[in-house]
Amino acid sequence: MYNFQKLSAIIMAGAGILLFPAPMPVQAATMQIEQVQENGTTQGLQKVTAITRVYGSGEQVSEAILEYPQALSPYGVKVSDFTAEGKEITAVFVNDQPELAGIQHPGRYVILQFAQKNSVYDGDLSQKPGHIDKSASKKNQNTDAPRHSNRTLPDLSLQVQQVNRLTAIDGTKYEPTPFVTATDLKEPDIDRFRQYEFADEQVGATIPYNIYLPQNYDPKKKYPLVFFVADASANINAIKTPLFQGNGAIIWASDIEQAKHECIVLAPQYTKDLVEQLGMMTTDENVWTPGLTLVTDLLMNIIDCYSVDKNRIYGTGQSQGGMANIAISDKYPDLFAAQWLVACQWNVEEMAALKDKKLWITVCEGDTKAFPGMNSATKLWESLGSKVMRNKTFWDSHATVKEINAKVKDMASEEAPINYSVFAGGNHMYTWSFAYNIEAIRDWLFQQCKDNDRQH
Structure with a gap:
């Protein structure tokens, strides 16, 4: 398993560009989310993995896999139990494997699905916010694409927060957490x-x-x-x-x-x-x-x-x-x-x-x-x-x-x-x-x- 600092170099080897800003160290994050509270309950969210899909508008984080120490019931987990920074959660599933399956099973893994929207501007480019009018200069009309692209690598960072208490099948109670940064990334497409x-x-x-x-x-x-x-x-x-x-x-x-x-x-x-x-x-x-x-x-x-x-x-x-x-x-x-x-x-x-x-x-x-x-x-x-x-x-x-x-x-x-x-x-x-x-x-x-x- 790679830590997050190494991950960007592995994903785009040779590109010479970092994919993610440096997050908090994995060890510190683990200590933060595993600490035992005075009342005996545990913050049980152990790990977050980001899953991407590629859409017409580009690659985006489409799902998150959350790992807990003990099995949860599919009937005890709701969309409202979580939030993800900058994303809308549309569905939540529980499984005994770290993957999205057709049927839910009691298990240690919670899978969040995120809404996807076409982010590409679909109107008249001359009316796009921030557009610079070059119509006065004929040399800028009907010209080639710029020699140097300003495209950057997609931001695939993800932070997830458990906002409500969850109870495992064995009765263990997992308290709400601060935002937890994804420490692994999967790009199946x-x-x-x-x-x-x-x-x-x-x-x-x-x-x-x-x-x-x-x-x-x-x-x-x-x-x-x-x-x-x-x-x-x-x-x-x-x-x-x-x-x-x-x-x-x-x-x-x-x-x-x-x-x-x-x-x-x-x-x-x-x-x-x-x-x-x-x-x-x-x-x-x-x-x-x-x-x-x-x-x-x-x-x-x-x-x-x-x-x-x-x-x-x-x-x-x-x-x-x-x-x-x-x-x-x-x-x-x-x-x-x-x-x-x-x-x-x-x-x-x-x-x-x-x-x-x-x-x-x-x-x-x-x-x-x-x-x-x-x-x-x-x-x-x-x-x-x-x-x-x-x-x-x-x-x-x-x-x-x-x-x-x-x-x-x-x-x-x-x-x-x-x-x-x-x-x-x-x-x-x-x-x-x-x-x-x-x-x-x-x-x-x-x-x-x-x-x-x-x-x-």
Whole structure:
């Protein structure tokens, strides 16, 4: 077991950035919560473990596991018995194992569940509090993403307090506690992936990447491959950034998704060091860059090294990542079976090369670059004879996933190779905070195959 001071270095090895502010020493915390009161009762909360999940808006603490010396009854513990700093507790469970199970059992572990909200601003960015108006300067309009991202590692610290007396099954009474800091952290979504580096002699650079292999990966079996590239805000020196910045990578490796669509997932990390060495991966000049060569060479290497079904390679990405997908698809027209392009655009004339591709495009009406860019691209494809399905009225991003899935299925039933779904309002970065939650688009992607005689 690691103490909390060592934990951040272990979680993001090599990132050179501390994940948490230094908390009180574990030994001091233990002494504080184990002290015996004069009346013979005990403060029994022994340990707090934070559990994270990755959502469209990024990685957040989703649960807490509290450990007690003696077993508690599920009927004797309530939500109101606890509070967590900065969080809303929505449910409480008791179990005999330090995990959330479908059925409660008497046990030493109390599991708290926290409410999750999409924290990404969903309105007009010009009206966002703290927005600096740059409209007077034309040079600041429609320009590339900044070379240096201000993204920081997520704050996964957690403090929990027991506010009411609890009674164990054996009669032991546990008094309320002061706030107790979590001393352990589990990241099940992120831990599914492994991290490696690819040295590209052609480019003269090395790129780190995250890869997920199916649980029972068999080299004798062929697997679809999902290739995800994050937006430019992820361009920092932390290898796992594509995994925690949003769910565009980790969603494909979830138990539910793998049960339906077993696949390999590749998520390269274009670091700050690579930006300094090679420049941005994509730019508004819409030209092929050394960064695109590096990312493409990595993809080709993974295809060669692992048991990949070359008829079922799927590309997706947001902003920079969508632009990279377009550029790679343009240069290597036979590579992808289908692509999902989120909040991105490219030179419209060059996008003529994608007229016969299988694409699903997702943008928000309030995206001042991707929305007009994809409007022009889809019109061009239609003028070249491509069938494009589009929603006649913009969809509501705040509708339930079930409602959005139904709309997606209606659009997909028209069997157009290119589908263009626009959501009302919103803005650029808000788009991918909800896009990858849409199960029906994920299903559509896996239904596509380069070999038309095969059915999936």
